Amino acid sequence: MPFSAADLIRRRPDLVVAERRVKASNARIGVALAAYRQSVLRATEDVENTFSALVNSELRERKLAGGESSLTQARDLSVAAYKSGVVSLIEVLDADWLIVFPRHWR
16 A cells, blocks of 8 residues: 555654654643643632731721720720719729730730
């Protein structure tokens, strides 16, 4: 069975070697691209997690600040009540403790 010109060209050893090198290079490029994509995805996830943690931290800080404001108002009221003789110094000290304790754990 006679070979066509294209068959003869495809069977040339130098072209077979070159084709194998191209295939190997393409495979290496594919692996490198997959690794790069994975790195980008991992970095994106890290940024998203860090941003989410920052937002949550800011929300927590706002809630704590709001709670501290309420506790300060309650303490002021307990001082006024103490000065009026309505409550004892223990209530004022308790109100002070409620303000100081959360600050210590921030």
